[in-house]
Amino acid sequence: xxxxxxxHSWRQTLTAVYLSLPLRGSRATxxxxxxxxxxxxxxxxxxxxxxILYAPIDDTNSTAKIGNGNIFFTLYKKEPAMWDSLTLxxxxxxxxxxxxxxxxLKAHEKAKEETExxxxxxxxxxxxxxxxxMKVEEAERKRIEDxxxxxxxxxxxxxELWKNQQKDGDKYKSIQKKGELHQKIxxxxxxxxxxxxxxxxxxxxxxxxxxxxxxxxxTCNIFSQNLKxxxxxxxxAAATIKINxxxxxxxxxxxxxxxxxxxEWLHKQAEARRIINSDLSELEDxxxxxxxxxxxxxxxxxxxxxxxxxxAVNAYNLAVRLNNKLPLMYLNRAACHLKxxxxxxxxxxxxxxxxxxxxxxxxNEKARVKAHVRRGTAFCQLELYTEGLQDYxxxxxxxxxxxxxxxxAEKIRHLIQGTMQSS
Amino acid sequence: MSAAVGAExxxxxxxxxQALSYTVFDCKxxxxxxxxxxxxxxxxxxxxxxxxELHGARLxxxxxxxxxxxIKCGTFGATSLQQRFLATGDFDGNLNIWNLEAPELPVYSVxxxxxxxxxxxxxxxLGIGEGAPEIVTGSRDGTVKVWDPRQNDTPVANMEPVQxxxxxxxxxxxxxxxxxxxxxxxxxxxxxxxxxxxxxxTMSLRWETNIKNGVCSVEFDRKDINMNKLVAxxxxxxxxxxxxxTQHPTKGFASVSEKAQKSTIWQVRHLPQNRDVxxxxxxxxxxxxxxxxxxxxxxxxxxxxxxMGVAGSVSLLQNVTLSTQPISSLDWSPDKKGLCxxxxxxxxxxxxxxxxxxxx
Numbered sequence: 001x002x003x004x005x006x007x008h009s010w011r012q013t014l015t016a017v018y019l020s021l022p023l024r025g026s027r028a029t030x031x032x033x034x035x036x037x038x039x040x041x042x043x044x045x046x047x048x049x050x051x052i053l054y055a056p057i058d059d060t061n062s063t064a065k066i067g068n069g070n071i072f073f074t075l076y077k078k079e080p081a082m083w084d085s086l087t088l089x090x091x092x093x094x095x096x097x098x099x100x101x102x103x104x105l106k107a108h109e110k111a112k113e114e115t116e117x118x119x120x121x122x123x124x125x126x127x128x129x130x131x132x133x134m135k136v137e138e139a140e141r142k143r144i145e146d147x148x149x150x151x152x153x154x155x156x157x158x159x160e161l162w163k164n165q166q167k168d169g170d171k172y173k174s175i176q177k178k179g180e181l182h183q184k185i186x187x188x189x190x191x192x193x194x195x196x197x198x199x200x201x202x203x204x205x206x207x208x209x210x211x212x213x214x215x216x217x218x219t220c221n222i223f224s225q226n227l228k229x230x231x232x233x234x235x236x237a238a239a240t241i242k243i244n245x246x247x248x249x250x251x252x253x254x255x256x257x258x259x260x261x262x263x264e265w266l267h268k269q270a271e272a273r274r275i276i277n278s279d280l281s282e283l284e285d286x287x288x289x290x291x292x293x294x295x296x297x298x299x300x301x302x303x304x305x306x307x308x309x310x311x312a313v314n315a316y317n318l319a320v321r322l323n324n325k326l327p328l329m330y331l332n333r334a335a336c337h338l339k340x341x342x343x344x345x346x347x348x349x350x351x352x353x354x355x356x357x358x359x360x361x362x363x364n365e366k367a368r369v370k371a372h373v374r375r376g377t378a379f380c381q382l383e384l385y386t387e388g389l390q391d392y393x394x395x396x397x398x399x400x401x402x403x404x405x406x407x408x409a410e411k412i413r414h415l416i417q418g419t420m421q422s423s
Numbered sequence: 424m425s426a427a428v429g430a431e432x433x434x435x436x437x438x439x440x441q442a443l444s445y446t447v448f449d450c451k452x453x454x455x456x457x458x459x460x461x462x463x464x465x466x467x468x469x470x471x472x473x474x475x476e477l478h479g480a481r482l483x484x485x486x487x488x489x490x491x492x493x494i495k496c497g498t499f500g501a502t503s504l505q506q507r508f509l510a511t512g513d514f515d516g517n518l519n520i521w522n523l524e525a526p527e528l529p530v531y532s533v534x535x536x537x538x539x540x541x542x543x544x545x546x547x548x549l550g551i552g553e554g555a556p557e558i559v560t561g562s563r564d565g566t567v568k569v570w571d572p573r574q575n576d577t578p579v580a581n582m583e584p585v586q587x588x589x590x591x592x593x594x595x596x597x598x599x600x601x602x603x604x605x606x607x608x609x610x611x612x613x614x615x616x617x618x619x620x621x622x623x624x625t626m627s628l629r630w631e632t633n634i635k636n637g638v639c640s641v642e643f644d645r646k647d648i649n650m651n652k653l654v655a656x657x658x659x660x661x662x663x664x665x666x667x668x669t670q671h672p673t674k675g676f677a678s679v680s681e682k683a684q685k686s687t688i689w690q691v692r693h694l695p696q697n698r699d700v701x702x703x704x705x706x707x708x709x710x711x712x713x714x715x716x717x718x719x720x721x722x723x724x725x726x727x728x729x730x731m732g733v734a735g736s737v738s739l740l741q742n743v744t745l746s747t748q749p750i751s752s753l754d755w756s757p758d759k760k761g762l763c764x765x766x767x768x769x770x771x772x773x774x775x776x777x778x779x780x781x782x783x
Binding site: 148151152155156159160162163166232233234235236237238239240241242243244245246 | 434436438455456457477479480554555556557565569571573574577578579580581582583584585588589590591604605613615616617619621623626627628631633758759762776778
């Protein structure tokens, strides 16, 4: 339940009411004050002050001053009259409620109107600025257009002048020659014929007939007559020059090509060709299936199982030559070498296998474990126990649950400690 | 259009624009006149030659000639100023020379190539240069052939791939070094980036290089002088300027290259009145105007004492975007400095004027 504030004091004039409301220690902000036409409310939780005013006031012009621990209202009356009391006396609950709601509604409406008005003014301002900018740009454009027009006109005038000069020059010449001719001259041919006339004047009879005969014939010697009497050189002796074009593997022009991809493709082709070429001589004897690396792997595995380690190594060698990117080949070959006690080779092969088994993912876990174990064994047999231990620990890291590896790792550790103690 | 007006840079002013009802592949000024030619291919698969005259702010169509095969390229380079016959190459590999006054039958015709003639150039005519008039054509069948209009049916020089070699399209050809009656050189660019320089006096391959991207256009700065500079443009917005005065036995010619626009550079054309200024047209519909500056010393000795060239530098004078489609052909007027015509694949031909070229 809110605490009602009742210790207010007020006084009035004909046009205004001055209300002073002490705040018991609480701070007020404008948000706490709600004022309608006939309803005034100050709500600072938990305090509440509410008043149904005696008569309507002009709430837009009325003010509230917050300070010094109280709020000072200056309410301007709508109708200048003296009030009997600040609040309406016999206000029953219903009326109170009604008035309250009304006040709230009115306030809402007012707020809405205000926002509308603000929006409209904003729009107007925007429009105005837009128009102003447009005007400025128009002016600029017009200025440039005018300059261009001026240039254009100047230039057009010059052109006309030049053309007229040409025409006048020609007309003069043609008038001179016309009198000496008996031919009909079409207006279009004016300039051309007066040049022809010149020819005729210099070489009378022959040229006339020749020119007449050349008109309308398909094959002719048009250039045989040179005005300046200079002898033209004879036509060149026919010859052919053979040319080569810059070679390009792909038929597309460079711009359509994707150079990087092309290089890659070429590279791969070259490699494939190389591999095939190198084996070509020896592989001729082998059957088709024997050239398949997978088949060779299986063969190798079988031989390993049977104990024919050398044969297995051979099979794996051939498989590697055909396709040197299969890690399993190297792995299995490493196992064979271990059995054959070619320890260095075993190390090499397991290292190669590990290289090919990057990136380390779950799929090649088992393979990597095997590679590490085999390399570790080889190291130990070479008495390089620390390296061996490293490999075993790597294997353990990949597969911590393998008991055998753990046991072996332990053994190696003891061995190391033993040797260290003894040395 | 152009960038800041008011500066001292040359401005490219679009004077006339003409919409065409066909695809224009080449446009050329008729020498000594204010007329221009548009060559192209109509939708029905025939070739069109249109002759326009510049009248004030518009182009007036004087003549329209239709030919059975679409026409790819043309040149006035090998005819005399009196006759002004047009040499054209078409989609079928035919080289024809036309008298525009009587275009029903060609003055010279030969089925020069098995496939489309991509590019054509002429030298020895128009009062420029000395020596026999010759026309060179480069075709998709990988061959470059030089023709003399006085000799029917067989070319006077044929640059073809060795037997069994796969052919590469020849996209562009240009004449150069025609400073006296004997000397002449043909430069050809191919779609795999090869540039080959053939010497016609000795009938041999003088130099070759590869610029990695297909070569769209080559041009010497002048055909009729001792070869000075060669500009080669390629796909992917690059062009190379080679200094042709000094040839090193192994390193060839020195060059500077510039990457101008993101798209293919379709054409390069040097200003006839100033051989150090050239314009490149691009696949994005833009034109760039460049100036070449020579280095302090054009040649220097390398470690073995051989002379090698030093390339200069290229600076951009102006650029302008005229169209959304590639500008495939460009031609400066030899008579009025700064007047040029360009044809684009949006079926318009535009006459442009480049101002302030006197000040560079």
